[in-house]
Each structure stands twice: as C-alpha cells, then as structure tokens.
Amino acid sequence: MVKVTKQQNNDENMITLIDEDGNEQLFKELFTFDSDDYGKSYIFIYPAEQENDESVDIQAYIVTDNQEGDGQDLVPIEDDKEWDMVEQVLNTFLDDDGNFKG
Template sequence: MSKQENNEDMITLIDENGNEQLFKELFTFDSDDYGKSYIFIYPAEQENDDSVDIQAYIIADNEDNDGQDLVPIEDDKEWDMVEEVLNTFLDNDGNFKA
C-alpha cells in the first residue's frame, strides 16, 4: 500500500484499486533484530470511538525512492514480535496507555 503524509500523524493509504482511506498514526518503532521500521495505525474515523482497529505494517522505501510504502507483516515470528511491542502499550483492558 502506498503511504502519503497529510500532516505529522495523519496518513492516507491508497489500496491497489486506488481507494483512499485516512488513518492516524499511533506510533512507530525500529527493530534491531529484524532491521526494519514498523508503524501502528488506526482509521481516523474511529478516533473518538471506545475501541479502534489497530493495524501494523513494515515501513519500507518505495521502489521509486520518492516516498514510503507500508508492507504487510507476513512472517509469524516477526508478527509475534510486533504484537508483543503493541501489548507493552496496552493495559489489561486493551486500552492504549498514553
């Protein structure tokens, strides 16, 4: 998926059909073990909801070197690591600890 920055914490994702959806950045982190950067995002329209659908992606430079792409995490061990990082920021009820 292509990533376009709107402002520092808003991201527009464009899917393979050209549909755009606005997301808010929750946080990013780097993994020394995998040598990659990751981002957690959620749909902007859920910002004031009691719960949000958090998505995680690998941040990768795109082939044209004119921006970044968000790449799905496909490796199970890598996904477990990303999920563990997210869980350190969630309380027992699954709420984000700011």
C-alpha cells in the same frame, strides 16, 4: 502493499493509504518503532473515523521506502515470529483493558 502519503495535522500524523485500485483511506499514526533483530521499521495505525470510538482497529505494517524514492510503502507482516514480536511491542503500550497508555 499500499502507498502512503503523510500529512501533519494538530500534532497528529495523518496517513492516507492508497490501495492497488486507487482507493484512499485516512488513518492516524499510533506510533512507529524500529527492530534491530529484523532490521526493519514498523508502524501502528488506525482508521481516522474510529478516533472517538471505544475500540479501534489497530493495524501494523512494515515501513519501506518505495521504489520511486518519493515516499514510503506499507507492507503486511507475514512471518509469524515477526508478527509475535510486533504484538509484544504493542502490548507493552496497552493496559489490562486494551487501552493505549500513551
């Protein structure tokens, strides 16, 4: 689980992930969605430094409110069926070459 800090820059959501060791990494939000089947919210993000690269490493997480009540946590998706559903959602936004249609 990692903590999340959100900031808005030029109409883009930037997210700073802070791991258990206190290391920070800046990501850009690709998009979020909710699943009625699983009753959860999900987010797709990619490292900000890859923004201009031909290919980016898209990561998906479950979004939960943190225990302190002052932000959100991102939790890895561990269930195979849940992961398949998340991949299907992502694939609806990718063209045949794997490029984002948005």
